[in-house]
Amino acid sequence: MKIGIALSGGGIRGIAHAGVLQALESNGIYVDIIGGTSAGSMVATLYAIGYSPEEIYMLFRKNAKKIIGANVVPIISGLHSFMNKKMSTIKGIRNGDSIEEVYNDLAMQKGVENIKDIKMPIVIPSVDIMQSKEYIFTNILPSEEDKSHYITDISVGKAVRASSSFPAVFDLCNIEKHAFMDGGALNNVPVNEVRKQGADKILAVKFDADPIDENSNIMDIVMKTIDIMGNKISEENLEKSDYVLNVSTDKVGLLDINKLDKCFEYGYEAVIKNIDEIKKCLGK
Numbered sequence: 001m002k003i004g005i006a007l008s009g010g011g012i013r014g015i016a017h018a019g020v021l022q023a024l025e026s027n028g029i030y031v032d033i034i035g036g037t038s039a040g041s042m043v044a045t046l047y048a049i050g051y052s053p054e055e056i057y058m059l060f061r062k063n064a065k066k067i068i069g070a071n072v073v074p075i076i077s078g079l080h081s082f083m084n085k086k087m088s089t090i091k092g093i094r095n096g097d098s099i100e101e102v103y104n105d106l107a108m109q110k111g112v113e114n115i116k117d118i119k120m121p122i123v124i125p126s127v128d129i130m131q132s133k134e135y136i137f138t139n140i141l142p143s144e145e146d147k148s149h150y151i152t153d154i155s156v157g158k159a160v161r162a163s164s165s166f167p168a169v170f171d172l173c174n175i176e177k178h179a180f181m182d183g184g185a186l187n188n189v190p191v192n193e194v195r196k197q198g199a200d201k202i203l204a205v206k207f208d209a210d211p212i213d214e215n216s217n218i219m220d221i222v223m224k225t226i227d228i229m230g231n232k233i234s235e236e237n238l239e240k241s242d243y244v245l246n247v248s249t250d251k252v253g254l255l256d257i258n259k260l261d262k263c264f265e266y267g268y269e270a271v272i273k274n275i276d277e278i279k280k281c282l283g284k
Helices: 011-026 039-048 053-068 072-083 097-108 156-163 191-196 218-233 235-239 257-281
Strands: 003-007 033-036 122-128 133-138 173-175 178-181 201-207 243-247
Touching: 003 011, 003 039, 003 191, 011 039, 011 053, 011 201, 011 243, 011 257, 033 039, 033 191, 039 053, 039 097, 039 122, 039 156, 053 097, 053 257, 097 156, 122 156, 122 191, 133 156, 156 173, 191 201, 191 235, 201 235, 201 257, 243 257
Parallel strands: 003 033, 003 201, 033 122, 201 243
Antiparallel strands: 122 133, 122 178, 173 178
């Protein structure tokens, strides 16, 4: 029986996925097929090319500032100029080069350059904003007839960058005729694509939306909006999973790198709290 896992986007909270994987392995549950969107793709890719959950956690700690290089204040202050630019001149707070560079380097350390070189089946959604169409970066084409929206020849870094190009934060990722943006716009938890890769049982991992109250700030509201949209978009996908793990991260901001440690713990604890039910649903 093949176990699949689908990891949602969620900014810096994505490191919680490494905590999830760590807790699963600690309980004898090993993943055969993996998929991830945006921040989920960052963890899924490292896992698929052979990094352990603990190594992924340490790599996030080491490279987070290089990849993000911005905090909440300049992002918010930069939104006005972003919203007034034309399509051809749209620029985010970061261009995304650092994501590509870091991931290509980490992949090469494992002897991997192109996504088709990865051994574990992996799916990474992104969205071409020009076509309003979802594309899937993968190393294995599914058996379905229409394969026009699958891309198998792309560097590891470019695939992760394309899936993680969150509007206003990162530039669009231009590849030939495509202009890719964050995959969460259409597929925040890629359960369906993991299923197409042959998974018999699938664990979907998403983040709980934090409550909003009188003490909430603008970034709390932004994160709440992202979670509502992402969860709504993913409703149909989530229904196709065998278990949905909700991870609460207690108001961690989109790029709040100071809370990496806590996020890893949140993911680990979410699994431990629900491990009996997870094992039952996954047939373990």
